[in-house]
Amino acid sequence: MAYPATSPARRWSLFWLLVAITLVVNLPIILMVMNSFQTTEQLVSRTSILPHDLTLANYRYLNERTSFWQFLWNSFTVSGVSTVTSAAIAALAGYALSRFRGRLVTGYSRALFVVQMFPIILALIPLFILFRTLGLINSPLSVIILYTVVHLPFATWMARAFFDTIPRELEDAALVDGCSRFGAFVRIVLPLSGPGLAAIGIFSFLFSYNEFFVANVFLKDQSAMTLPVGITMFMQQYSTDWGSLMAAATLTVVPTFILFLGIQKWITYGAVSGGVKG
Amino acid sequence: MTVQPRLAGETGSWRASARSWYASGDALPFLLLAPSIVLMLAVIAYPMLTGFMYGFSTGTLLKPGKFVGLDNYLRLLQSPDFLHALWFSLLFAVFNVIGCYVLGLALALLMNQDVPFRGFFRVALLLPWIVPSIVSIVSWRWMMADQHALFNQIIGAFGGSPIYFLSDQNWAIAAVIVIKIWRSFPFMMLSLLAALQGIDRSLYEAAALDGASRWNQLRFVTMPQLRNISIVLCLLMTIWTVNDFDTPWLLTQGGPANATENLVLLAYRYTFGRNDVGLGSAVSFITLIILMVLVVVMLRRQRER
Numbered sequence: 049m050a051y052p053a054t055s056p057a058r059r060w061s062l063f064w065l066l067v068a069i070t071l072v073v074n075l076p077i078i079l080m081v082m083n084s085f086q087t088t089e090q091l092v093s094r095t096s097i098l099p100h101d102l103t104l105a106n107y108r109y110l111n112e113r114t115s116f117w118q119f120l121w122n123s124f125t126v127s128g129v130s131t132v133t134s135a136a137i138a139a140l141a142g143y144a145l146s147r148f149r150g151r152l153v154t155g156y157s158r159a160l161f162v163v164q165m166f167p168i169i170l171a172l173i174p175l176f177i178l179f180r181t182l183g184l185i186n187s188p189l190s191v192i193i194l195y196t197v198v199h200l201p202f203a204t205w206m207a208r209a210f211f212d213t214i215p216r217e218l219e220d221a222a223l224v225d226g227c228s229r230f231g232a233f234v235r236i237v238l239p240l241s242g243p244g245l246a247a248i249g250i251f252s253f254l255f256s257y258n259e260f261f262v263a264n265v266f267l268k269d270q271s272a273m274t275l276p277v278g279i280t281m282f283m284q285q286y287s288t289d290w291g292s293l294m295a296a297a298t299l300t301v302v303p304t305f306i307l308f309l310g311i312q313k314w315i316t317y318g319a320v321s322g323g324v325k326g
Numbered sequence: 327m328t329v330q331p332r333l334a335g336e337t338g339s340w341r342a343s344a345r346s347w348y349a350s351g352d353a354l355p356f357l358l359l360a361p362s363i364v365l366m367l368a369v370i371a372y373p374m375l376t377g378f379m380y381g382f383s384t385g386t387l388l389k390p391g392k393f394v395g396l397d398n399y400l401r402l403l404q405s406p407d408f409l410h411a412l413w414f415s416l417l418f419a420v421f422n423v424i425g426c427y428v429l430g431l432a433l434a435l436l437m438n439q440d441v442p443f444r445g446f447f448r449v450a451l452l453l454p455w456i457v458p459s460i461v462s463i464v465s466w467r468w469m470m471a472d473q474h475a476l477f478n479q480i481i482g483a484f485g486g487s488p489i490y491f492l493s494d495q496n497w498a499i500a501a502v503i504v505i506k507i508w509r510s511f512p513f514m515m516l517s518l519l520a521a522l523q524g525i526d527r528s529l530y531e532a533a534a535l536d537g538a539s540r541w542n543q544l545r546f547v548t549m550p551q552l553r554n555i556s557i558v559l560c561l562l563m564t565i566w567t568v569n570d571f572d573t574p575w576l577l578t579q580g581g582p583a584n585a586t587e588n589l590v591l592l593a594y595r596y597t598f599g600r601n602d603v604g605l606g607s608a609v610s611f612i613t614l615i616i617l618m619v620l621v622v623v624m625l626r627r628q629r630e631r
Contacts, residue, residue, distance in 0.1 A: 062441045069433070070450045073508070076465035077453055079476070083468065092474065137361045144358035156359050161624075163370055165565045165617045169593045170610035171369055173603060174376035177387060197369040200362055229354050258458035261571040265598070276460040280576065283464070290468055297464040301457050308456050312449050 077301070084294040091290050106295035115270060116296060119278035126188045126263075126274055127256035130195035134203050135249045137196065139241075142207025143233055147216070164201040168194075172265050179266065186272040191263050195256045203248050210244030211237060250311045254304060275300050374614070380607035387601055398608040407584060408609065411592040415613075418503060418574075418588055419567040423560050425507035430514025431552075435544070437515070438522045448519070455512035459572035466505050467492075467577065495585035498578050502586045506573045510566070514559060521555045522548070554627075561624045565617055589613045 071078070083091055085102040094100070110116045145153060175194070176185070184190040214237055222232040238245075260276040267273045273281070279296050286292065381398055385391030402408040433451065437444060454462065469476040473488035481489060491497045525548065533543045571590045574580060580587035580595065587595070589609055597606030 059440055059442060062436065062439060063443065066436065066441060066447045069436075070447060073451060074453055076462065076469060076508075077457060080461070080465035080468070097476070137365065140358040141362045144355045148355040150355065152355055152359065156363070159363075159366060159370075161621055163366060165569075165621045166370055166374075167569050167590060167593075167610055167613040167617060169571070169590050169597075170377045170607070170614055171373035173380065173593075173597050173607050173610065174373040175369070176598075177603070180387070193365070194369060197365050200366070204362070230357075254456065258456075260459050260576070276458055279460050279464070293464055294468065297461045301461050304456060304458060304461075308452075309449075312452070 080294050081298050083290065084298040086291060088289050088291040106291040107299070109292050110295055110299070114282070114292075114296075115273075115278065116299070118271065119273055119275045120299075122188065122267075122272060122278075123257055123274040123276075126191050126195070127253045129188070130192045130199070130256045131249050131252040133192065134196045134199040134252045135245055138200060138203030138207045138248060139238070139245060141200070141204045143211055143237065145204065145208040146211035160201045160204060163197065168198065168261060172262065176265060185266055186269040187266075188272065190266040191274070194262045194266075195252075195259065198259075198262070199252045199255060203252060206248050206251070207241075207244065210241050214240050247311050250307050254307055254311075257303065257307075377607045377611055380603050381611050383604050385603045387597070387603060391604065394604070398604045399612075401605065402608055402612070407587070407592060410584060411587050411589045411609070414499070414586065415568055415588040415590075417499070418506065418570075419564045421503045422506045422510060422567045423563050425503070426510040426514045426563060427556070427560060429507065429511040430516075431518050433511070433515045434518035434522055435548075437519055448516075451515060452512045454508050455510070459509070460576060462505065462509055463573070463576040466501075466508075470501060492578055493582050495582055498582055498586050502574050502577055505577060506567065506570065509573065510563060514563070517555065517559055518552065521552055525551045557627060558624065561620055565620060568613065568617060589616075 079097070082099045084106055085104070086094070086099050087103055087105050090099075090101065090103075141156070145157065171194070175190075179185055179187075179190050218236050218240075219229075219232040222236050223229070227235065257274075258276065259274075260280075263274045263277045264280070267277055270278075270281070275296075279293070279300065282289075282293055282296060382395060383391050383393050437447060437451075441447070470478075470491040472478070473490070477491065478488040481487075489497055491501045529547050529551070530543055533547050538546065568588070569590060570588070571594065574586045574588060574591055575594075578586045580591045590613065593606045593609035593613065595606075596602050596609060600606075
């Protein structure tokens, strides 16, 4: 709080201003959720912005007539596996960045910057050709490998920021007691960074779950598609069926919201400290 | 293997040297970094080199072609599509960075004050950033899809004639930029808010003692303190905007008449639409070079600090 001595009147006028801003900013999302409880006919014919005669018809339609649950399952598989792989790899690399110096570590930090800015399309072209010969198109593995690498910069920086907060004296004590360096990492540092690793994991999960571009290139078959790709297919097939589209989008966002509430207090850690401190 | 007397001196010495390397302490950082280095080599370094080679040849996704030298690059320089994509990428990045920085800074300054339920607003204003791109596009599209959509009903209520946001070139460009700003400003807001909270309060007290107005405190205390982080944030945002595929693709698929096609969309269309791997790779490689230049600038700045 940079500005001291705020009067109650000022505080509450700021409060109402922020309420208005929040409503306007989130209007697209709010309307989408409300519209998902209206049939497309109601949406097209109604004159007011607020919904009336709420109905679950769209959700019933999604459940009975589309592969929505298949897409959701695919999304969960891909995101779950890539979360575990990227958190594990980033924990190792983050520990190296936190505790060691030298040319290797500096070079590696640079490489992370390159990954961060890398135009993923440039990787997708050769990898599409490679994966096609390996029979990996439509395989969740193709997407998982890419997500693991794409998440590496932020996950590593975040892991490093957490490890930096753990005092080195703890490891030194373990070393004196005859533990190896790696043993000290596994037995002392990792157990202490549980919350940090959880936050990294949730972030990775969110990013994978939300990701569209890579999945769109590699997952061509309906049975393999993740939710974002599956929904674009709805969009092309029933471009005017707004009701079902809104319901699909609303259901998609539910896991995002739940996970987001779990990490919101850590958000500045990875996104900011990582990207900026380098 | 079971315990055996040492047979081959060679294995023994190999093991011994491995053990001493490990004991020296140089090995651990290498071993810790090894898995990610392998992945980066496979997913970044290999495609970067192959993509570079593809850029100098013809060929399709199904079979490689022959070497044609700089042909692809020369064709690109004469192609209006490429020049347009280059221009649109620039426009997209500049407007988005300015837009989301201004909006993010304004909101961060608001939220940096003593407001009730600040924590709630901080979370609620991040939603546009965390919802999947497809969800944000579905929700926005509905508001601007055709002449009966929400925006046009509002325009109609004020007596205006409907605007075809997605089929008029200029309006489509504006729509893509506005939605991108909407999706990006929370990151700016959050980062700037964190930076604002890190500013030493005594600076404001000193300024207040000297009789500085709020505006002057903002101008002469806050802004100089935010300068470095602002530069880094804007560079990061530029990189992310140049690399953005989702917003323009999901909203307009680059249309109408390629008006909202940036370099990434163009590379995608050449490669996966026209099946021309050489041309697609050349476009992506040019994108990489542009971004590399930006990153070098960014790393320079980091070192200066």
